[in-house]
Structure formats: structure tokens, C-alpha cells
Amino acid sequence: MTPITEVEGRRIALSNLEKVLYPATGTTKGELLHYCASVSGPLLAQLDNRPVSFLRFPDGPGGQRFFTKNPPPGTPSWVKTAAVPRSEDKAARQVVVADLATLMWAANLVVEFHTPQWRADAPAEADRLVLDLDPGEPASVVDCCAVAVWLRDRLAADGLHTYAKTSGAKGLHLLCPLEPTPSGQVSAYAKTLAREAEAALPELVTHKMAKALRPGKVFIDFSQNAAAKTTATPYTVRAKERPTVSAPVSWPEVESCGAPGDLTFLIGDIVPRLERDGDLLAPLSDPDRAGRLP
Structure with a gap:
């Protein structure tokens, strides 16, 4: 029998809580849900008023995966959605995780x-710049x-x-809070930065996506600033071999990183980090920190 849980007055069916999603660590679906509840404060702050795309992996990272922008079938009527601009679907809506x-x-x-x-209330007006650093x-x-x-x-x-935050995979994501700026303008600025980085660090950086150019280098993916693109939300768990998290990191941690394991965080690591450091990405929502592109 599927247990019914009441959350903030809403009745939610939570299914298959004992199902092992991550065989490498024995992590169950119930543990994944417990993690989301435990970090709900900072996670909801990052999801606030943003249309969400879901990468679903109901049988774990080794099973089927599918990416969806539309509200999934069976979405409750009380789940908030927002209109989003899509050239192929003028009436498109996406879920907003509001609570x-x-x-x-x-x-x-x-x-x-x-x-x-x-x-969601200002489509294609970016309030963040993102740079995805992907190592080859x-x-x-x-x-x-x-x-x-x-x-x-x-x-x-x-x-x-x-x-900075880990991608939850192999790399890093850098985020800058901005005064609302057209996404196209942010994309152009990010591309310029990537080119500058390649010129300054030619043995280490490429700004081009071609796979042949990437072995041994860090690809700076500036394209996620486009209005139609998305990035893994801070604190989300990734569909990888282990339940790794896209986790905020401090600059001292970045500067002292000596091995990949230094910046690999699993779901059990995040609450102690929050208790120690607080939400390192809270300043992203501080209007006094928002910058203006030159």
C-alpha cells in the first residue's frame, strides 16, 4: 500500500520508499526524499519563482532517463505552473516548485x-550569469x-x-548575481569571457564545444546563459553512480582542491556543511550583490 503523507496540508502519495536507487551506495528512494526535506530551505530558495525542467530517473541512474519540461502526467491541481516562452509551443507551461x-x-x-x-515573472531577463566548467x-x-x-x-x-558550486558530476559551475539583463546580452558577455580565458590559459582552456579539442582541457560552456537553456539547480541530487549533489563550495575550498575527491559531496555530506557554513549561495538572492554587465 502506498503511504500517504500530509505536507503543509497537502496529501502526497510517496511510493517505493525502500527501493534502492543507487546500488553503489545502497541509497534508497526514502533516503533521497529525506535529503530533499532536510535541505528544503536552501533548495527552495534556489528554485523560487523559476520554471523547472526535470531529468527523471525513476529506476536509478542505471535505468531509463528522460528530460521533461512539461508538467508530468498526474500533476496535482495545486502545483503552481508558469507560462514559458517556447517557439514551438506558445501555450507552454512548466512547474514552479513554490513550497x-x-x-x-x-x-x-x-x-x-x-x-x-x-x-518566471521575467522570462529571458537573466538575474544570473552561469559558467559551466567541464573537464576533458x-x-x-x-x-x-x-x-x-x-x-x-x-x-x-x-x-x-x-x-561556486560543484556540478555534481566532474566539474564546477560559477554563478554571478545580476541586475535583470536580457539573456542574449548575458550570453554574449559569457562567450567573451570564455574566449579571454582561452587566450590567457591556452594550455588549459577551450571555449569550443568540439570533443576533439577537449581532452586535457577545461571547456567553458557559456551557452547555458541562453534563455532556452537550464543548469542543474544548486543542491539537486544527480543521476550518477553515487548520489552526488551539486553542492555550493567556498573559495578557500576551490583554491585548495588537490584531488577530485576534495570536491565530491554525497547527500549525507550536505546538512553538516549547511550547519557549518550556512547557505554559501544565499548572496545570489541579495539585491545588493547584483552586478551590472559592462
Whole structure:
């Protein structure tokens, strides 16, 4: 019998709680849901007022995966949705995870959360810049950290504050809070930064997506600033071999990283980090931190 849980007055069916989703660690669906509830404060802050795309992996990372932007079949009527601009569907809507009840309903579907750099009430007006640092083997997150420090200092020269998080996979994501700016303008600026980084660090960086150019280098993916693109939301659990998290990290952690394991975090690591450091990405929502592109 599927247990029914009441969350903030909403009745939610939570299914298959004993199902092992991550065989490598024995992590169950119930443990995944417990993680989402435990980090609901900072996770909801990152999801706030942003249309969500879901990467669903109901049988774990080794099973079928499918990416969906539309509200899944059976979405409760009380789940908030927002209109989103899509050239192929003028009436498109996406889920907005506005509260704990919606978060737990979505987590029960077993999802990665992916969000754009703009808010639902201002489509294509980015309030964040993102740079995805993706290492090509044998490069690793250690190399990403060296590139991240260069980019942080370069962004600071333009008056922008930069914050870092792990991708939850192999690399790093850098985020800068912005005054609302058209996504196209942010994309152009991000591409310029990636080119500058390649010119300054030619043995370490490429700004081109071609696979043949990427072995041993860090690819700076600037394309996720486009209005139609999304990035893994901070604190989301990834569909990887182990339940790794896209986790905020401090600059001292970035600067001292000596091995990939130094910046690999599983669901059990995050609450102690929050208790120790607080939400390292809280400044992303601080209007006093929002910068203006040059």
C-alpha cells in the first residue's frame, strides 16, 4: 500500500520508499526524499519563482532517463505552473516548485532539478550569469578550480561577485548575481569571457564545444546563459553512480582542491556543511550583490 503523507496540508502519495536507487551506495528512494526535506530551505530558495525542467530517473541512474519540461502526467491541481516562452509551443507551461509540498511531490518522481537563469515573472531577463566548467580527461575538477580562480578575478574586475558550486558530476559551475539583463546580452558577455580565458590559459582552456579539442582541457560552456537553456539547480541530487549533489563550495575550498575527491559531496555530506557554513549561495538572492554587465 502506498503511504500517504500530509505536507503543509497537502496529501502526497510517496511510493517505493525502500527501493534502492543507487546500488553503489545502497541509497534508497526514502533516503533521497529525506535529503530533499532536510535541505528544503536552501533548495527552495534556489528554485523560487523559476520554471523547472526535470531529468527523471525513476529506476536509478542505471535505468531509463528522460528530460521533461512539461508538467508530468498526474500533476496535482495545486502545483503552481508558469507560462514559458517556447517557439514551438506558445501555450507552454512548466512547474514552479513554490513550497515544501511541491518539492516532496516532485522528489517522489525521482528527479534532477534544472532551472534557467531567469525568473518566471521575467522570462529571458537573466538575474544570473552561469559558467559551466567541464573537464576533458585527463583534466579533472582540480583543473577546473584553477580556471575558476582566473574567472573569479576577471569577473571581479568588471564588478561582479562570483560564487561556486560543484556540478555534481566532474566539474564546477560559477554563478554571478545580476541586475535583470536580457539573456542574449548575458550570453554574449559569457562567450567573451570564455574566449579571454582561452587566450590567457591556452594550455588549459577551450571555449569550443568540439570533443576533439577537449581532452586535457577545461571547456567553458557559456551557452547555458541562453534563455532556452537550464543548469542543474544548486543542491539537486544527480543521476550518477553515487548520489552526488551539486553542492555550493567556498573559495578557500576551490583554491585548495588537490584531488577530485576534495570536491565530491554525497547527500549525507550536505546538512553538516549547511550547519557549518550556512547557505554559501544565499548572496545570489541579495539585491545588493547584483552586478551590472559592462
